[in-house]
Amino acid sequence: MISSIGFIHTASMHVATFEQLVGEIQPNCTVEHVVMPTLLEQARQEGLTSAISQQLTQIIKQLQANGVERIVCTCSTLGGLAETLDPTVIRVDRAMAEQAIATGSRIAVVAALTSTLEPTYALLNAIAQHQAKTIEIRDYCCLDAWKSFLANDQASYLQQIAIVLETIDQVDVIVLAQASMAGAIQLCQQNIPILSSPRIAIEALFKPKQAA
Known part of the structure; x- marks a missing residue:
């Protein structure tokens, strides 16, 4: 059983969310958080550069030096890259993507950042290909909502996402591409x-x- 877990965040709001979840699901597990909002902005402006890889590698090594056994990258834009840097790292949306494909072949992806769409599409398609399944993905962007997120107006951010969610039909499952969107479901x-x-x-x- 994992006794220590580290998180790499690009938004401070995720600290409380994941602290609470780990405390509920595995209360004896110790938790460490690293928050680096500049990494997401850098990725949005420049793409997933070698400089970002180097910064992520440094964060991963520091967490491991502190005794962390597994690391979760909660940023969907960076998660795919982070997974390639060390086998102890897992992207936050991997299990969700696997569940989505198990649910149905017609998948709606909702995102507030265009930089999140490509890695989310790539993850879904890779899992589907591995399972020899054919999927159809439709994306729904709520780009104005991100302005509310940056302004720390969480209520407006989630409400705008909820409005988009209510317009979706003719799919089997809806995927929220960013961890920050979870509250819109309610x-x-x-x-x-x-x-x-x-x-x-x-x-x-x-x-x-x-067991095998």
């Missing part, structure tokens, strides 16, 4: 299953391994 009326990454990721991380 604000909308939608019969289609909506998946958000925080709880799914932590539950999957601590789920007992099945």
Whole structure:
């Protein structure tokens, strides 16, 4: 069983969210957080550069030096890159993507940042290909909502996402591409299953391994 976990965040709001989830699901696990909002802005402006890889590698090594056994990158834009840097790292949306593909082939992806779409598409397609499944992805962007997020207006941010969620139909499952979107689920009326990454990721991380 994992006894220590580290998180790499690009928004400070995630600290409380994941602290609470780990405390609920595995209360004896110690938690360490690193918050680096500049990494996301840098990735949005310049792409996933070698400089970002170097910064992520330094953070990973520091967490490992502090005794962390597993590391979760909670930024969907950076998560795919972070996973390639060290086998102890997992992207927060991986378990959610696996659950989405298990739910159905028609998948809606909701994002407030365009930089999140490409890595989310790539993850879903890679999992589908590995499982020899054919999927259809439709994206729904709520770019104005991100302005509210940057202004620390969480209520407006989530409400704008909820409005977009209510417009979605003719899909089997809805994926919230960013961990910060989770609270929008309670604000909308939608019969289609909506998946958000925080709880799914932590539950999957601590789920007992099945015997071969």
